Structure formats: C-alpha cells, structure tokens
Amino acid sequence: MTSSYLSIDISRTDTRAWIFENQPGSFELVAHAVTPTFSGLDHSLTDVIDKVILELEEKAGLNLQSTAKRFYIETDRNIPGLRGVGLTMSIGKPIRVVLVGISEKYSLEPLRRLVRFYNTEIVLEICLQNEPNISLQLEKLTSTAFDLLILTGGVDGGPEKALRAVISNLRLLVQLRGSANRPQIVYAGNQSLADYTKMEIDAGDDLHIAGNIQPESGREDLSFASKALVKAISRLRLKEFPELQGLIEQPKVNFLPGEFARARMDHWLEQTQTNAKSVLQLHLEPDHAHAISIQHGTRMGFWQNNQVDEDTISAVLAQSDQSIERTTAAAYLANRELHPGFVPVTIEEMSLETAWMSVRIRRLLSEMATLYDDFRYDDRIGLMDDFEPILLSGASFERLPSARHTFMVAQDGILPHGITTFVGDDYQVITALGALAEFDPLLPVQIVDSDVFSGLATVINVDSPVAAGQKVLQLEVDEGYGEAREHYQVYQAELKRFETVPGNDLRAYLAPEPESDIGMGLRGLGGWVNARASNLGLVVDARGRPCFLPVDEKSRHEARRDWLWNLGA
C-alpha cells in the first residue's frame, strides 16, 4: 500500500501544497500546487487552502479532502488515505512579547535569542535586578498591550523570591484580563517553581511550562523552551485566524510555524554532514527575511520584517550597479513596501531590486550576529566561519529571472568564507518536509536524497590582502574528459566562473598563493575540490573582503555589472 503525506504552507504571498507518496519503497514528491494567499477579495484562509488542495488533487489525481472539508486520513492500512498532514504558516501580525528575567545577561539575552527566531516584537522587558519594585512591575505589565509573556531566571534550585513576586503579579494580570483575553505565558525558569507557577497563575491552556533555558550556571539551552513556545505561538495564530481551528483539530494534522519546520530540516542536514561545516539557510519573502544557522548542533535564527530607513537607501545605492538618484531609490523602496508583488521592469528597477535584496540579507545577518556571539558575521567582510551548504528559499529568490541574479544577490549579501555550495529550494519544499518529519523520518531523508533541491553553484572564496590585479589562486581543472586538464589563474578583484555539464562533476586542484586563504585551514594551503554539476558550476570569488571596488562611481557600477556578466547564464 502506498502511504501519502500532505503538507500545506501559508505565507503572506502564496499558499503552497505538496503531496508525497511512498512509491515502491521510496518517497517521491508527486505534485506541488501554489495559489496566492490573499487575492484581494474577502477569501478566508480556509478558502485559499481549499483552492490549493483542489489544484493539487487535479495534478496528483487523488482525493485529499471530503466535501465536508475533512482530510481523508488513513484509518486502515488497506484503505488508501493520508498518513499525515503538515500545516505550517508564516503569516500574521508580529507577536507582541514581554520578556521578564532575573538578569540581563543570563535571562533577557537568551530570551531575546529565543523570541527573535519568530515574527515577534519585544514591547517590554523587565529585568528583575534592575526593577525590583513589584508595584512598578505590575503597572508596566497592566498598561502594555502584549500577546505573549516569557518568564525565566534562576538556575534550578536557585533563589526564588524575585520570581515568586512576578508570578503573583502574573496571577493578578491574568485575572484582570479575563479568560477571553489572556495572554500566552511561557515559564522557562527555575524548575523548583514550575508547579507553583502552574497553580498560582492558573491560566489553563494559556500557560506553558517549559524546561529551564539556564538549568545550571553558565549553561544555556534554548531548546528546552522550544516546544512550549511553539505551542504558545500556535495558539496565538489560531486566535488570529480562527478559521483554521477546524483544520488543525482533525487527527494527524501537525500545525507549526514555518520557520520552526525549516529549522528542523536544517538541524538534520547539519547532523548528516561529513564536512564538519555549519548549515545556513536564508529565506526571503517580500515582507520579511529569516535566517537559520545550525552550528555544532545549536540552532540560531533571526526573523526580520522589512524596514526602509535612510541608511537602507544609502546601502542600496552603494550596492546598485546603475547610476540612480537618491530620491528615485527612496521612492522605489517606499512604493515597493506598498506593492510587494511589483515586478521590476526597467534595468534601474531591477538593479534596485537586487541591491535591496542583498542589503536585506546583510542587515539580517548583522542583526543575527549581534544576538549570537557564535555567529560571526560582519557586513563588510562577511561570514567568518565555514558554512556548507547555504540554502536559499522564499518567494523573493524564486521570482528572480536567472541563476546568476540569485547567486549575486546571495553572494553579495552573505559574503561567505572558504568553499561552499549554494543550494536553491525551487519547490520551497523544505518547510513541508520539516512539518512531516515527525510522521515518518524517512520521508525528508529520501526526498532530500532525490535531488529535490537545485544546485546553484560551488563557490571558492579567496581572501587575500594583496592589491587588485595580483594573482591569488591557480586552478587545475579536470572537466572529466580524460587526461586533459586546463590551467587557470585568478587575480584579486575577479569573479570567475567554470561551467559544469549536467551529469558531469568538475574536479579542480586549487593552488592558492601563500597569502591567500581559500578555507582549507591555513593561508596558502590548497587541495582538490569537487564541484557537482549545478546551474552556474564552479565560481571563484576573489573580489576581496570587503570587495575591491573602484572609488569612482561610474567605474564601480561597471565593475558590478562585469561581475554579473562574468557569471554568464
């Protein structure tokens, strides 16, 4: 019997659905459908889901939903049906969060890392060491509009007094708000107070007791609060979109924030890596950007809603490859926020669009670096650690016209270190896989192995202190056609591409100059690199960190255009 799994993801722009089937022993992506989430008329989310499922049913030739809008869930192994449904979403207003902790360093800083992974806005922070006045704490809590409160502090078995006082205040707050308007409360502090918190606050399903994110001095583990936080967020989203209640109440439906599902897949990718490198994923949507980095099993992530300020306009102009007036750029970016579906038509608009995307990535990674000491990134010199693969997903990447545009946007934004591979999620399937992983762990493994992601390029990033025009690297390229090998030289400030042929990997011996670092561990150290066949093949980025750019504006634009054209296809 074949087993089928359905996954649905709702983003602000599109709602997507995928159907996977276990056909003779291995899972396959059978069909994929997309429909705009809000068409402008008064459709509810359930209408949109129905529409995308209908389209999927037509494509896959399957019946997935009854007329009563119930999924055909497999109840008997002999009767075909869905074994699981994943429902993920990344829409909704930013969740207004209050953070309460005992100390800045050990409570509030970890809490910021925890909540900024999701679409949240921190509206109030209370540090109990700095604000011991319980009356003032209560006044602040009652006069602030918020949806979610997270309380942490103290190691397990540690002092309780300050936390007990806050918990009493929360009890009062919950009573004042009434059951219909209770905020979600997550307790992730000293576990000696967990039962007390539950009894004292008495907020039913709106209270979520998590493990202590700081169980002992100097040890931080945000994953202890993940489950409780996801539950709290899901409840808030259901409050915001009550029409989804009927869907998620059905059996075998797994409802998750999209970013959580993606991180689950990134975790798995990192675990299965043999190169000891970290995994980075960038997800760009017209209204927000999201980054996930998995380093040594630790998840780091950051959600950033788009915002245009004067610095952004300057950065976009500096990144653009066309001569554009500041007012034109400012107007484009301001109007772009009002019309997220806008299609850049002119060369200037396209230049602003791609520059804006690169700037968004830089801002995203910079903010993430300020939040996590272990994520080392500087917007001028780029990533300082090795990441492979770097996954690119989201509607903003999807609509770019060519692989070279996608590559340049990502490369200029990320400025990776050493040797890495860019991978595109053309079907935006990673979220779907993350949501279905707990039904059958084999499903994501086999789907990823089936080359569902598209290889964009293998990149060798050369870091050298020499002047522009000086040699930084020699390559001996084996294109797989017998003994013949081509020799190439790469000079500082160059971007060079070596095409790959489908089905034929490219092998290259890298011989860096003594002062060049290509990520092999030491300056001057080289070796063989295998580049799998991909859209762009092997790219050597020797443009420097920061990139060597002429001072003159016209020449600078020319250099940027040349780099793009060097990528060909």
Place this chain on the structure above:
Amino acid sequence: MVKNAIIQTDHLLSFPVELPVPGKVNVHLGQLVEQGDIIAEAVLPAKFQVFDVINQFRIKESGLDSCLKRLAGEDVQRGDVIAKKSGLISRFFRAPEDGKVVAIRDGRVTLAMGEKVIQAQTPIGGTVGELIPGLGAVIVVRGFSLRGSWGNGKTAIGQLVMLDEVKESDLAKVKDAIVYLNSVARFAELKTLCDNGAAGILVAALDPASKIEIEQLNMPVMSLLGFGEAALDQLSRSAIEELQNSQVTLLARRADPYRDVKPELFQPSESVKTAELFAEPEPTLIGQTARLLGQPYFGSVGKIVELPEKTERTASGMKSKVAVIKREDETIIRVPLENLEILTC
C-alpha cells in the same frame, strides 16, 4: 490580481475600532453608531502598590493573619489601615489613595488605586458588523470611497478643500478642513497646514525623504499614489472635485497590501443596497481603466485592451503575466499585471 477598484461609488467599508489593551465592548451586533461613539472601554487601575507585610513588619508567616485588617476584594479609602503590627510601637500600612485590595498572596498585599480609562471611539458612523471580543468592533458603512496607497495611521473628519499649492492667502480656509494638495508634498508644506489647524491632508504623492517625519505628524496624511514624482490622473481628480466643500472622512490607516487594506477618503451615502443572494461574477479586466505603477509611467492611466495567456519576459528579465494597455496618448504598452491598479469598477 482581483483587487478592489480605487474609486468606488458604492463601497462597503469595514473599519475595525479596537482598544490597545483588553477591556469591555460597549456595542452589540447590528447597532447603529455615530462618529465619536465609544465602541469599547478599558478601565485600568492608575497605579498599584504591593506591600510586603511579612518583610516590612518583620513578622513570621504565622502572624500574618492577625496583622491584616482588610481582605482581598475590599474597597478602601485613603488612610484606611490595611495592615497593622501591634506592639509597644505599632506599625501601620495605610491606603495611600482610594482604591481596592486586589490580592493578598505570599504575605504581600496588592492595592489598585485610581482609574485610567482607555476608550476606542469610532471615527465614522455606521453599523456594528462584527464584534472583536474584549477589544472592539468592526464598523461597516456604505458610501463613496477613494482608496490611497499610503497613510500614517490616523483619521479625521472635515470639509474637503482643494489646493494646488500651499499659499499664505489660502491658509485661513484650511482650519478644520481635510485639505487636498495636488502636488508632490514635502514635509514643510504639510507642517504649515498642520500648524494652521487642518484636520487632515490628502496628497497626490509624497516626497520619500519626508516619510519618517510625516509618519509622526499628529494629523492624518494620506497619499493617493505613494511616493515620488507623479501626477494624479484625471479620474481621481474629478472624484475629489465632486467632493469639494462637502463633509468627508479621511481614514489614513496603514496599508496592508496582502489583505488589500488601504487608506481611504470616504463619504457615507444613504444607499440601502442589500447583500446579493449569489456573489457577483468577477468582472473581466478587459476594458477597465487601470493606473500604472513603476517608472516611467508611474501614476498614468490607460485601458486594458488585451490579456495574453502566456507569461512574458520584461526588459529586466523578470517573467510575468502582462496586460496590454492603451494609454491616454494612444500608445500601446505591455505592463505586468502586478504593476496595475484598477481605477474604477
């Protein structure tokens, strides 16, 4: 791309009126409300005082009950004794203001004092179409609507006055009026109008450099086209002219492009149109007048004459479904569907 048209003579406006913090909703479904009516109200204590009886009086937990003179839920007057430690030198905790004992937990007494009232008033009259539990209601009303592109989140009501530019001689007539400024408005001009008592401002387009300052202006501002150099089309201008000197509501709410929520210039009408039994079929786009986004045609209008089935590649390399547009100067251009706004139904 089926979005509401920019100019609609019989538009059903849905306007949510909400409290920032939960409170009590004062209206019921179907209720008729007037502009300024209070839709919801939150009464919060103005301040709290938490008194730690055990620690302040230095007593044992077992002695707490004998110290407490008031119970949770009791109203108290200023000076009332809430807790007292008897002895050679007695110690008191008195209510600093009129209020209520809201909690006694773990040896701590919490007093709530004073009242802080937060109200959500409707900027527009209409019918309560939906209740938002604990927060407010959605007011629905039919009328004429001219949708804009950008608003700074504020609302006002007043008589519509049209100005081509801000001149000293015109400033007397802007007081309490909704002023339409037919130009690319800069912050200085808007500030002048604000200082002279204008109730709200409607502009053809805004200078992008002024965006942040205008957002903070304490007066509603709505831009019809958005930001940058552009001239308003004749159809929109004629619609504004018809409203001149009459009472209008400027709902300069923030746009949510994903839900097709836009700021609006609105005038309620007496229309008593009832809901159709069956939804009207979506009108075909061919023949409709559309306004164009993006350079070099930003703000100009044309008629949709053809909708090719196939996706086309634009000069930038981006692929999109397009509409063939016949512009006012008879030129024919191909524009991505996403770069169009339907002007009238």
